[in-house]
Amino acid sequence: MAGEPLDAISGLAPEPTVRPGVLARLSGSFTLLILAGVVLVFSAINGGRFFNPANFQNIAVDAAQLLLLTVGVTFVIITAGIDLSVGSVLILSAVVAAKVMVRYAGEPAEVQAYQFPNQGTAIPLGLAAGVATGLTCGLANGLLITRLKMPSFIVTLGTLGIALGLAQLLSGGVNVPNVPPAVQQEIGLRELIAFEVGGQRLRLTPPVLIAFVVAVLAAVALNRTRFGRYTYAVGSNAAAARRVGIDVDRHLVKVYGLSGLLAGVAGGFDLLRFGTASVGSHQSDNLAAISAAVIGGTSLFGGLGTIGGSVIGAFIPAALRTGLVISRVQPFWQNVAIGAVLILAVFLDQRRRRVEERM
Amino acid sequence: MDRVETARTDAGRGPLLQARGIDKFFGPVHALKHVDFEVREGEIVALIGDNGAGKSTFINVLTGVLPHDGGEIVFDGRPVRLASPQEARRLGIETVYQDLAVAPHLDAVANIFLGREYRLPGPLGGLGFLDRRRMRRETEEQLARLRVRVPDLGRRLVTLSGGQRQGVAVARAVMWASKVVIMDEPTAALGVAQTAMVLDLMRQVRDNGVPVVFISHNMPHVFEVADRIVVLRLGEVVQELDPRRATIDDAVSAMTGSIRSVAAKGGHGGR
Numbered sequence: 001m002a003g004e005p006l007d008a009i010s011g012l013a014p015e016p017t018v019r020p021g022v023l024a025r026l027s028g029s030f031t032l033l034i035l036a037g038v039v040l041v042f043s044a045i046n047g048g049r050f051f052n053p054a055n056f057q058n059i060a061v062d063a064a065q066l067l068l069l070t071v072g073v074t075f076v077i078i079t080a081g082i083d084l085s086v087g088s089v090l091i092l093s094a095v096v097a098a099k100v101m102v103r104y105a106g107e108p109a110e111v112q113a114y115q116f117p118n119q120g121t122a123i124p125l126g127l128a129a130g131v132a133t134g135l136t137c138g139l140a141n142g143l144l145i146t147r148l149k150m151p152s153f154i155v156t157l158g159t160l161g162i163a164l165g166l167a168q169l170l171s172g173g174v175n176v177p178n179v180p181p182a183v184q185q186e187i188g189l190r191e192l193i194a195f196e197v198g199g200q201r202l203r204l205t206p207p208v209l210i211a212f213v214v215a216v217l218a219a220v221a222l223n224r225t226r227f228g229r230y231t232y233a234v235g236s237n238a239a240a241a242r243r244v245g246i247d248v249d250r251h252l253v254k255v256y257g258l259s260g261l262l263a264g265v266a267g268g269f270d271l272l273r274f275g276t277a278s279v280g281s282h283q284s285d286n287l288a289a290i291s292a293a294v295i296g297g298t299s300l301f302g303g304l305g306t307i308g309g310s311v312i313g314a315f316i317p318a319a320l321r322t323g324l325v326i327s328r329v330q331p332f333w334q335n336v337a338i339g340a341v342l343i344l345a346v347f348l349d350q351r352r353r354r355v356e357e358r359m
Numbered sequence: 360m361d362r363v364e365t366a367r368t369d370a371g372r373g374p375l376l377q378a379r380g381i382d383k384f385f386g387p388v389h390a391l392k393h394v395d396f397e398v399r400e401g402e403i404v405a406l407i408g409d410n411g412a413g414k415s416t417f418i419n420v421l422t423g424v425l426p427h428d429g430g431e432i433v434f435d436g437r438p439v440r441l442a443s444p445q446e447a448r449r450l451g452i453e454t455v456y457q458d459l460a461v462a463p464h465l466d467a468v469a470n471i472f473l474g475r476e477y478r479l480p481g482p483l484g485g486l487g488f489l490d491r492r493r494m495r496r497e498t499e500e501q502l503a504r505l506r507v508r509v510p511d512l513g514r515r516l517v518t519l520s521g522g523q524r525q526g527v528a529v530a531r532a533v534m535w536a537s538k539v540v541i542m543d544e545p546t547a548a549l550g551v552a553q554t555a556m557v558l559d560l561m562r563q564v565r566d567n568g569v570p571v572v573f574i575s576h577n578m579p580h581v582f583e584v585a586d587r588i589v590v591l592r593l594g595e596v597v598q599e600l601d602p603r604r605a606t607i608d609d610a611v612s613a614m615t616g617s618i619r620s621v622a623a624k625g626g627h628g629g630r
């Protein structure tokens with residue numbers, strides 16, 4: 001026997017290996033099917049009014065902000081955690097960014113008169129302050145979760161409230177006034193690349209480019225680097241990760257920090273797109289981002305998820321919204337549809353787990 | 360990763376790994392009572408005992424997973440402080456834990472290299488990029504050398520059977536161990552044929568010069584491979600048996616305490 005291969009531990013052994021069933025395999029491409037379905041239905045109803053490059057550009061602009069949040073939340077959920085605070089952190093970051101811009105763009109009297117002599121430094125400074133705010137919130141989440149050994153659900157529910165409250169205190173509950181319009185006109189709407197397609201002028205703007213680059217980098221990091229591998233390992237079996245010497249707490253702090261950082265960048269997008277920090281919106285962005293990640297195949301139980309899935313998941317609400325508007329249907333139906341899709345996605349995820357896991 | 364080929368019998372040296380007077384408390388529970396235990400060159404030593412006897416706790420202490428409250432661990436003649444499992448691993452001690460400690464969502468290669476990933480050379484490696492090809496190749500080479508086959512190295516362990524998953528955990532330990540392999544119930548989830556293969560792998564590892572600590576409830580398995588048997592009962596080492604002379608009944612009564620034999624069969628008796 002000594003010379004024989006150890007078939008005991010091989011696939012040729014009598015014990016059968018588990019093959020995922022049809023449903024399970026379907027759920028892999030489920031998200032793409034949903035998105036394709038949305039596009040198809042609206043194209044069928046509206047023809048060229050939906051299915052045209054300019055409209056897709058609008059969808060991309062619309063999805064960019066949610067995409068950033070979704071990417072961050074995807075990392076968190078893969079570690080079997082949750083980040084409920086991203087929407088509030090986005091708002092706080094936007095308010096901080098706007099406040100810093102207003103403060104440093106010129107003397108108060110000048111800013112009141114809509115003159116911004118120092119906007120060249122104030123705008124980058126404000127954007128950086130927003131990103132730093134997001135990163136700080138994320139790191140705080142990670143430290144609270146790992147140091148106090150508290151569930152991420154509770155900690156980020158707490159920081160959701162704290163960040164939102166701070167944003168409201170800072171802004172007085174209204175959109176920050178007197179933000180230099182250059183942040184929107186010169187940066188947010190700047191045409192990086194413009195080209196003609198079928199008589200329509202398409203432009204690539206910084207938010208879309210940033211979101212695209214972030215998504216690509218995130219996908220590479222998740223698949224090709226040790227950081228990504230540890231993210232899966234921690235979510236798959238934190239105790240096992242600890243045993244092999246992975247500093248799980250440190251890794252979690254980084255992951256929540258990343259989520260906060262991306263929420264900070266998304267906060268900057270508010271200024272780039274709307275020229276102000278919109279305090280009233282974004283309060284359900286956390287749930288939108290989590291839904292997008294889960295619809296995209298990220299498992300709330302941890303260990304599973306891809307950036308590709310999340311990107312598609314983040315595009316579904318935007319595609320639905322524009323589609324409904326173009327079809328002159330109340331856009332509020334979007335919430336109904338997303339909710340139904342979410343339930344279906346989690347159902348399929350559970351089916352998949354039941355098939356796969358016999359632990 | 361190459362293993363130091365040591366001669367099987369070098370009586371000149373003391374034990375490779377030794378625990379002296381280990382005490383461990385879980386609150387008021389005295390889980391390990393002054394445990395003395397040693398692993399000698401070229402042997403398979405079995406550690407047996409009933410449920411709750413303290414076997415896993417002892418292994419956790421021995422491999423740095425749990426701190427202990429008294430006694431010392433001596434490795435290669437030097438007292439060592441094992442504050443974490445990595446420190447044990449750095450000494451060349453590999454463990455198959457009773458709870459396996461694999462990441463089921465990762466594939467076999469990722470699990471085998473978990474915590475010691477190879478990174479690409481150059482700046483990409485500095486950014487944390489993994490050298491996946493090299494890890495895969497080395498896994499294939501090592502498993503071939505050990506004559507262990509894992510169904511599909513690229514498949515996530517969730518899609519493997521319990522026995523196959525256990526195989527990956529065993530392969531990981533055997534592949535990296537240069538000094539000692541510890542296996543806590545490695546055959547628990549295995550069928551008859553597969554168990555025989557793991558027992559055979561243990562002999563192979565021992566014959567390559569790496570001693571094995573084998574924890575099991577299964578007396579026939581223990582008597583089949585062990586060179587020496589240490590019995591733990593209620594946190595105490597109560598007896599040491601020589602499997603060539605003792606019977607399974609002796610072992611069972613030592614484990615359950617139905618007969619507390621003071622006359623040792625193999626080595627020193629109960630304290």
Ligand SMILES: Nc1ncnc2c1ncn2[C@@H]1O[C@H](COP(=O)(O)OP(=O)(O)OP(=O)(O)O)[C@@H](O)[C@H]1O
Pocket residue numbers: 385388390408409410411412413414415416417457
């Ligand atoms: N983390 C812990 N906290 C409190 N008590 C513990 C802990 N771990 C183990 N014990 C106790 O220590 C004793 C020894 O447990 P241990 O798991 O080492 O037994 P074992 O010999 O490995 O048993 P089994 O054969 O079931 O694996 C038991 O009484 C158990 O209840």
Ligand SMILES: [Mg+2]
Pocket residue numbers: 414415416457543
């Ligand atoms: Mg045990």
